[in-house]
Amino acid sequence: MKFSLKHAVIKYSDKIAINDVSLEANSGDMIFITGANGSGKSTLTKGIAGLLPLSSGTLERTQRMSYVPQIEEADKNFPAKVREIVITGRMRNGKLFYNNHDTEQANSAMKELGIYELADREIKTLSGGQLRRVFLARALCGEPELLLLDEPCAGLDAESHKILFEAINKVLSKGCAVLMVTHDNSDLDGIKAGRVITLSNGKIINERNS
Amino acid sequence: MSEILDLLTYPFVIRALIAGSLISICASILGVILVLKHYSLIGHGLSEIGFASLSISAALNISPELVSTPAVILASFVIMFVSQKYKTAGDIAIAVASSAALALGIIISSLSGNTSIMSSYLFGSVLAITQGDLIYSVVISLIVMASFVIFYNKFFLITYNEDYSRSLGINTTFYQLIISILTALIVVMGMRIMGTLLISGVIILPAVSAKVFASGFRSLVIISGVISLIAFVSGLILSFVFNLPAGAGVILANTIILIIMKVIAKK
Numbered sequence: 001m002k003f004s005l006k007h008a009v010i011k012y013s014d015k016i017a018i019n020d021v022s023l024e025a026n027s028g029d030m031i032f033i034t035g036a037n038g039s040g041k042s043t044l045t046k047g048i049a050g051l052l053p054l055s056s057g058t059l060e061r062t063q064r065m066s067y068v069p070q071i072e073e074a075d076k077n078f079p080a081k082v083r084e085i086v087i088t089g090r091m092r093n094g095k096l097f098y099n100n101h102d103t104e105q106a107n108s109a110m111k112e113l114g115i116y117e118l119a120d121r122e123i124k125t126l127s128g129g130q131l132r133r134v135f136l137a138r139a140l141c142g143e144p145e146l147l148l149l150d151e152p153c154a155g156l157d158a159e160s161h162k163i164l165f166e167a168i169n170k171v172l173s174k175g176c177a178v179l180m181v182t183h184d185n186s187d188l189d190g191i192k193a194g195r196v197i198t199l200s201n202g203k204i205i206n207e208r209n210s
Numbered sequence: 211m212s213e214i215l216d217l218l219t220y221p222f223v224i225r226a227l228i229a230g231s232l233i234s235i236c237a238s239i240l241g242v243i244l245v246l247k248h249y250s251l252i253g254h255g256l257s258e259i260g261f262a263s264l265s266i267s268a269a270l271n272i273s274p275e276l277v278s279t280p281a282v283i284l285a286s287f288v289i290m291f292v293s294q295k296y297k298t299a300g301d302i303a304i305a306v307a308s309s310a311a312l313a314l315g316i317i318i319s320s321l322s323g324n325t326s327i328m329s330s331y332l333f334g335s336v337l338a339i340t341q342g343d344l345i346y347s348v349v350i351s352l353i354v355m356a357s358f359v360i361f362y363n364k365f366f367l368i369t370y371n372e373d374y375s376r377s378l379g380i381n382t383t384f385y386q387l388i389i390s391i392l393t394a395l396i397v398v399m400g401m402r403i404m405g406t407l408l409i410s411g412v413i414i415l416p417a418v419s420a421k422v423f424a425s426g427f428r429s430l431v432i433i434s435g436v437i438s439l440i441a442f443v444s445g446l447i448l449s450f451v452f453n454l455p456a457g458a459g460v461i462l463a464n465t466i467i468l469i470i471m472k473v474i475a476k477k
Contacts, residue, residue, distance in 0.1 A: 049377045067377040078246065078370055081426035088367055093379040096360060122425055142378075 001026055001060070002146040002177035003048055008057035010040075010047045010202075017043040019202040020057075025146065025177035030168075030194025032210060033181045040202040041181040042070065045150050048179065065146040066139035070154070071131055076124055082134050083119040086110055089142035102141075109141035112170075114163050129160040136167060147171060149180040153187050165190035217450055225339045226403075226456070230442050232351035233400045234460070237409070238416035238438030239358055239431050240393050243369050245417040251304045252289055253410035256397040258308035259285040261406040262315035264331050269322035275346070278398045286390040286397075294372075294386075312406075334405030334457035336446070343402070350395050357392055358431075361385060366427055404457035415464035416441065422471040441467055 002025045010018035018040050025031055033041045046052045048059065049067040066089060086109060090102040110116040113133040123131060132152055139147055147168075153161060172178055172192050180187070188196065188210040198206040217223045237253075244252055260282045267277035285307070292303045319328035330338065339347075358365065364385050367375040372382045393413075400409040416438035417430070424430035445460030452459075 046373075050379075051373050051376055063379065065377070067374070069374065072371075075371070079421060079424060079427055079430050080366075080370060084366070084427055085370070088363075088370070088374075088378075091363060091367060091378055091380065093381055096363060098363065120426075 002029070003059070003061040003065075003179075005048060006058045008044075008047060008059065009055045010043055010052050011055045012043075016055075017202050018047060021199075021202070021204055022057075023048075023197065023204075025179060027145075027175040027177060028172055029177045030172055030192050030210075031177075031179045032188055032194060032196045033179065033199060034183065034185070034196060035199035037183075039199040041183075041199055042150050043202070044199065045148050045179065045181055049148050062145045064142070064144050065148065066142045066144035067148045068132075068135045068139045068150060068152055070150050071128060071135075075131060078123060080123055081119070082110070082115060082121055082123060082126070085123055085134055086119075086138045086141055089138040089140070105141045105143065106137075109137040112140065112167055113137040128155040129157050132156060133160060133163065136164060140167060140171065144171070144176055147176055147178045149178065151181050151183070153182060153184060161190065168192075214447060214450070222339065223450075225341070225344045226336045226446065227443070229339050229344050229347040229399075230336055230403055230446060230456070230460075231439055233347055233396060233403055234412055234416075234438040234442035235435045236351050236354040236358075236392075237396050237400055237413045238420075238434040240354070240389070240396060241413040241415075241417040241438075242420070242427075242431050242434050243365060243389060244393065245414060245421070246369050249290065249293060250414050251301060251410075252286070252293070252393065253397060253413040255289055255304040255308040255311075256282050256286055256394060257401045257406045257409045258315070259311040260398055260401050261331055262311040262318070264401075265315040265318040265322075265324065265328065268324045268327045269318050274402075275398065279395065282394040282398050283391050286394040287387060290386060290390050315406075331401065332406050333455050334401070334403050334408060336403045336449075336456035339403065347399050347403075350399050354392050354396060357388060361388060365389065369427075404460060405455070408457040408461050411461040411464060412438065412442075415461070415468055419464070419468040419471045422468075422475045437467055438464070 004024040006022050008018055008021045009016060021044060035041050047054060087098055087102055087106040090098060090105060110119055113136055115133050115137060136152060152164060168178055169192050193210050196208050196210045197204055244250060260278050263278040263281040264274050267274045289304055319325055367380060368382050368385050375382050397409055400412060404412050416434045419437050420430050420434035424433045441463040442460050445463035446456055448454060448463060449456040449459030
């Protein structure tokens with residue numbers, strides 16, 4: 001089991017954003033989360049990532065989890081090179097320094113995502129598509145058992161889509177469980193079949209296979 | 211030139227040069243974090259809270275460090291926490307706390323008849339650094355530099371994105387606390403050398419200048435430190451040559467460097 005969420009409720013102040021959601025993923029599972037804007041897709045992902053506390057319910061999860069958030073304005077202005085960002089995927093609590101293996105993993109992830117030649121570029125000079133590939137490389141270099149992706153395909157060109165889907169299919173074949181938030185049904189075609197969960201007002205209203 | 215070299219024969223100048231250089235470098239590397247996290251006003255707020263605590267320690271005739279250091283560490287953590295949690299309200303909280311602390315410090319100094327001390331705390335007294343001050347500033351600087359090296363990767367992460375850091379399982383509150391303590395230590399030492407009113411400039415200006423040309427976080431830290439050192443030494447020389455308060459000379463040098471950087475970047 002990579003994560004198990006049972007009867008989860010997440011609130012923002014008094015407003016219930018996630019209402020009694022239960023979901024679990026095992027090795028190699030692919031879960032798509034769909035739904036309209038404001039349905040609770042990102043909130044659910046943040047809850048599983050441990051970034052939002054559960055008001056009630058339980059969460060069990062592997063510690064080897066990588067979370068790829070949506071691009072924020074701060075990402076576009078921060079003065080860091082691509083290689084400085086990617087290697088952070090290897091950082092954990094209690095660890096202070098990166099070793100040679102960490103550098104090798106970061107280089108390997110950048111090559112896999114086709115951004116190795118951008119390694120010394122500052123992230124603020126990248127396009128949205130390139131930045132998403134940087135985030136995915138950062139996540140993959142942590143060798144996760146659970147990968148949480150929040151709208152990873154938004155604004156991607158065809159080539160970036162292809163590279164991203166190949167990378168996701170590869171980690172799935174290695175036994176990593178992937179949960180991906182998407183609002184575009186065409187994303188479901190490029191990735192190994194999985195479960196499609198539809199949210200509305202913070203509740204699961206439909207579940208089917210892709 | 212020979213007059214400047216002659217100055218190096220005076221022990222008080224050597225003490226000022228060593229203590230000021232170390233504090234300037236440490237202030238500037240912490241400044242990188244504060245600027246990037248939009249905490250630029252914190253140094254200013256802390257120094258004015260520090261001024262109030264120095265006035266209290268002078269009125270009670272007890273060691274300034276005993277009162278100022280814990281007071282500023284506590285204030286630093288509270289201000290960072292409030293700024294982080296309430297955003298705009300954080301700026302207002304800093305403005306209110308710093309104004310009130312400055313007023314309190316002035317009133318206490320006036321009532322206790324310590325107006326000469328008040329002046330030295332407000333404008334700094336780099337040339338009155340004692341052997342004890344020198345040792346204290348070397349120890350503080352070594353602590354700050356060692357902490358920065360040891361926790362560099364963690365500081366980078368929480369400066370970049372605290373949510374992402376927490377998703378990696380990193381205890382962001384703990385590292386926030388370390389940054390608060392280091393900032394407070396530098397502010398307490400720095401305000402005695404550069405002055406309450408000017409220490410925030412020593413923290414912020416080098417990082418702002420370095421941002422113009424730095425490529426990546428590591429180079430930003432290094433360039434900020436180098437700029438701060440150059441600004442301190444040239445500011446100290448300016449203050450000797452034109453008989454100015456040293457803190458003002460250092461800030462003037464930092465400001466000139468920033469303007470030059472901006473002009474070169476526009477060309």
